[in-house]
Amino acid sequence: MKKVASVIMVGFLLLLSACSGGASGDGEGSGKSGTLKVGALYPLSGGLALLGEESFRGAELAIEEANKNGGIAGGKKIELVKGDAVDADAAQAEANRLINQENIKTIVGSYSSSIAFAASEVAERSGVLYWELGAVSDTITDRKYKYVVRTNPPASYFSKVHVDFIKEIVTKKLGKELGDIKVGLAYEDSTYGTTIADEAAKLAKKEGINVVTKQAYSAASNDLSSVVLNLKKAAPDVLIAVSYLNDAVLLARQSEELGLKVPVFVGSGGGHTMTDFEDAMGEKANGILNIDFPQYQINREATPGIEEFMALYKEKYGEDPRSGHSLTNYMGMKIVLDVMDKVGEVDPDKLKEEALKYTADPGSTVTGWGVEFDQDTGQNKLGQPYVHQWLNGELKTVWPENVAVEEPQIANK
Amino acid sequence: MMQLLSKQKFLFLFGILLVVTPFVVTNRFYLNIFILILLYATIAGSWNILGGYGGQLSLGHAIFFGIGAYTSTLLYLNFGVSPWLGFIIAAVISIVVGILIGWPAFRLRGTYFTLTTIAFAEVIRHLTLYFRDVTKGAIGVNIRFEPSFANLIFREYSAYYFVVLVLFVISIAIAIWVDKTKVGYYLKAIREDEDGAETLGIHVTKYKMIAMVISAGMTGIAGVFYAQYMLFFEPISVFNMNFSIEIALIAIIGGVGTVFGPVLGAFIIIPLNELLRSSFPSLSGMNYLIYGVVLILIVSFLPNGLLPILKSIPKKLKGLNKKNIKVEDGEKVDYSG
Numbered sequence: 091m092k093k094v095a096s097v098i099m100v101g102f103l104l105l106l107s108a109c110s111g112g113a114s115g116d117g118e119g120s121g122k123s124g125t126l127k128v129g130a131l132y133p134l135s136g137g138l139a140l141l142g143e144e145s146f147r148g149a150e151l152a153i154e155e156a157n158k159n160g161g162i163a164g165g166k167k168i169e170l171v172k173g174d175a176v177d178a179d180a181a182q183a184e185a186n187r188l189i190n191q192e193n194i195k196t197i198v199g200s201y202s203s204s205i206a207f208a209a210s211e212v213a214e215r216s217g218v219l220y221w222e223l224g225a226v227s228d229t230i231t232d233r234k235y236k237y238v239v240r241t242n243p244p245a246s247y248f249s250k251v252h253v254d255f256i257k258e259i260v261t262k263k264l265g266k267e268l269g270d271i272k273v274g275l276a277y278e279d280s281t282y283g284t285t286i287a288d289e290a291a292k293l294a295k296k297e298g299i300n301v302v303t304k305q306a307y308s309a310a311s312n313d314l315s316s317v318v319l320n321l322k323k324a325a326p327d328v329l330i331a332v333s334y335l336n337d338a339v340l341l342a343r344q345s346e347e348l349g350l351k352v353p354v355f356v357g358s359g360g361g362h363t364m365t366d367f368e369d370a371m372g373e374k375a376n377g378i379l380n381i382d383f384p385q386y387q388i389n390r391e392a393t394p395g396i397e398e399f400m401a402l403y404k405e406k407y408g409e410d411p412r413s414g415h416s417l418t419n420y421m422g423m424k425i426v427l428d429v430m431d432k433v434g435e436v437d438p439d440k441l442k443e444e445a446l447k448y449t450a451d452p453g454s455t456v457t458g459w460g461v462e463f464d465q466d467t468g469q470n471k472l473g474q475p476y477v478h479q480w481l482n483g484e485l486k487t488v489w490p491e492n493v494a495v496e497e498p499q500i501a502n503k
Numbered sequence: 504m505m506q507l508l509s510k511q512k513f514l515f516l517f518g519i520l521l522v523v524t525p526f527v528v529t530n531r532f533y534l535n536i537f538i539l540i541l542l543y544a545t546i547a548g549s550w551n552i553l554g555g556y557g558g559q560l561s562l563g564h565a566i567f568f569g570i571g572a573y574t575s576t577l578l579y580l581n582f583g584v585s586p587w588l589g590f591i592i593a594a595v596i597s598i599v600v601g602i603l604i605g606w607p608a609f610r611l612r613g614t615y616f617t618l619t620t621i622a623f624a625e626v627i628r629h630l631t632l633y634f635r636d637v638t639k640g641a642i643g644v645n646i647r648f649e650p651s652f653a654n655l656i657f658r659e660y661s662a663y664y665f666v667v668l669v670l671f672v673i674s675i676a677i678a679i680w681v682d683k684t685k686v687g688y689y690l691k692a693i694r695e696d697e698d699g700a701e702t703l704g705i706h707v708t709k710y711k712m713i714a715m716v717i718s719a720g721m722t723g724i725a726g727v728f729y730a731q732y733m734l735f736f737e738p739i740s741v742f743n744m745n746f747s748i749e750i751a752l753i754a755i756i757g758g759v760g761t762v763f764g765p766v767l768g769a770f771i772i773i774p775l776n777e778l779l780r781s782s783f784p785s786l787s788g789m790n791y792l793i794y795g796v797v798l799i800l801i802v803s804f805l806p807n808g809l810l811p812i813l814k815s816i817p818k819k820l821k822g823l824n825k826k827n828i829k830v831e832d833g834e835k836v837d838y839s840g
Contacts, residue, residue, distance in 0.1 A: 134787035134788075135787040135788035135791065136788075143787075172785075173781075174780060174788075174790075177740065178733065178735060178736070178740050179740065180780065182535070183532075183535060183539075183777055183781075184781070186532045189532075190532040190533075191530070191781070204643060204735070204737055204739075204740065207643065207735035208733060208735050211648060211734045215648060216531070227642065229642070233645065235648070279640070279641060280632075280641040281641045281642045281737070283641075284635065284640055284642065285642060
């Protein structure tokens with residue numbers, strides 16, 4: 091036993107000396123030599139990597155574009171330092187690395203809410219400004235943290251659009267009173283599904299809409315027939331679904347098999363947005379509505395700069411954007427850069443102060459959103475998801491009218 | 504040649520080094536790694552009582568970790584109970600759950616016991632998702648950052664470091680106690696030959712249960728610390744089977760059934776994991792590849808873990824000197840059976 095001692099001891103000493111060396115090594119990373127450093131935390135490997143990477147590309151493009159155009163704040167270049175935040179634990183460690191190793195004062199992220207929670211905790215503790223550009227959990231900004239700002243709309247805005255769409259469009263198309271409309275909910279039981287569905291049910295009840303059934307299921311499930319049969323029994327006019335890809339396809343297939351017909355089917359982003367869904371369902375996807383962040387079949391006049399973004403994307407990555415995530419993150423990153431441009435440095439307090447003053451009119455950004463931050467929570471109040479519809483293999487924006495390229499097609503059966 | 508240290512001197516020096524660490528390592532990135540090392544060493548050490556000494560390979564220890572995190576945090580958020588008190592309550596509840604699981608599971612042996620622990624962990628994760636009025640479900644639990652001693656929330660990482668250091672020392676003390684008393688000997692006997700141990704008059708279920716109580720209680724306490732340190736957790740992060748595997752892996756890599764095996768394992772696995780991730784910022788996923796290869800190599804060539812190998816090095820050196828030969832106090836464990 092005792093001889094192990096010396097070996098462990100030497101190892102420990104080495105580790106200790108290596109670590110203490112790193113602490114003083116880097117010095118001031120930002121402000122020097124005319125570059126401003128921005129940290130980016132996204133899941134770039136693991137289960138969330140596909141859309142995490144897509145989100146990261148948006149932020150990366152905005153920075154490349156700014157650098158190409160001569161930098162910000164009088165010619166300062168922006169350096170993007172990325173961290174691979176696979177899950178909450180990794181996000182915590184990577185946030186610490188960016189802040190302490192890379193000396194970063196502004197972090198953007200993150201695609202996933204659990205990553206956002208873990209990273210923003212570290213940022214708040216360290217007094218570093220954390221910009222959320224894509225994750226939707228309401229709690230991220232509801233905590234009213236001093237150093238958290240979010241540019242994208244949270245989950246509850248999805249629920250609001252669901253209910254508004256029923257109120258404004260579905261009632262007219264179906265020729266029914268609001269009180270006569272029966273709404274069913276089918277949602278996967280993780281954060282994403284439960285947040286949107288619970289909030290939608292609450293809002294619907296407030297508006298006097300009849301919620302006839304709420305069916306939660308696990309996204310990993312292989313059989314949703316019990317969900318489908320319960321829905322069939324409840325016979326809703328509108329079915330609000332919150333699904334990832336596999337379960338979205340399964341739900342649609344089993345509805346077909348078991349003869350569930352719903353006049354208005356509305357997804358909530360996730361699986362219903364993806365072209366893989368359309369590939370799997372073919373013809374059957376036609377007419378399915380979907381509420382999500384802005385996609386690319388959208389009114390160009392309400393979304394200035396979207397063509398340029400798509401061209402830039404194609405040039406850099408050699409393919410078309412795979413989803414709207416990159417667009418949303420691009421829009422958010424541009425706001426971050428605008429604010430940094432005004433402040434001219436990366437001091438978190440000054441940036442936060444300037445961010446809260448920042449405004450943009452709806453229809454002036456690449457997503458069509460406006461910008462106005464809530465002074466307490468740091469949440470952008472002028473962002474909103476849009477209603478899309480699968481029409482002949484394309485996901486077209488159909489509502490609200492200012493961004494729509496097609497009229498929503500709802501058959502009155 | 505290097506002067507070899509006696510065990511007491513080693514423990515003393517190791518202790519001093521651990522105490523001065525937060526004063527030398529002021530960089531939070533590295534201090535975070537040290538905190539994680541001590542946390543995982545504590546958990547793997549607790550796992551080792553049941554899995555290493557007792558030979559009951561549990562892959563469901565996330566249960567106790569999660570229960571610890573949820574118990575103290577829900578009490579703190581809903582009733583304002585200080586997490587310091589939460590440590591004790593979480594330990595008690597983890598122990599009760601451990602006994603409830605041990606009751607049926609200890610009737611099973613080997614793989615069947617392992618499968619049962621996995622099943623229990625999955626059931627508890629699903630229950631946490633289902634009762635979301637109480638647990639907040641998949642959304643997870645977020646503790647507001649309100650630093651104070653009573654809240655067990657600190658701005659400085661060094662404070663967390665000392666808290667986890669105390670937990671670590673307690674876990675080592677317990678492990679030494681188990682190692683030196685009849686509890687440890689009985690558990691080893693059960694591990695080597697359960698029927699034989701019973702024939703010799705060892706109350707097998709009683710001693711397995713003692714190991715479970717110690718193991719579950721300490722893991723629950725570690726869960727409380729994790730919650731207060733991270734300030735955010737969700738069912739998928741605390742009731743995760745990967746977590747159960749990782750702590751078993753740390754103990755196995757280091758050397759099961761020894762006091763310092765899990766410590767060695769944590770000092771290797773955790774920095775490996777963390778430093779690899781930050782070493783390849785532009786090559787996403789590279790860290791997993793290297794991590795995987797290293798683990799495969801260790802498990803293939805050193806199935807008894809690293810500690811026995813480290814022990815044999817000075818033995819060989821001594822063999823060359825042909826003097827002062829002593830019998831080593833550690834032992835090898837065969838985990839293949």
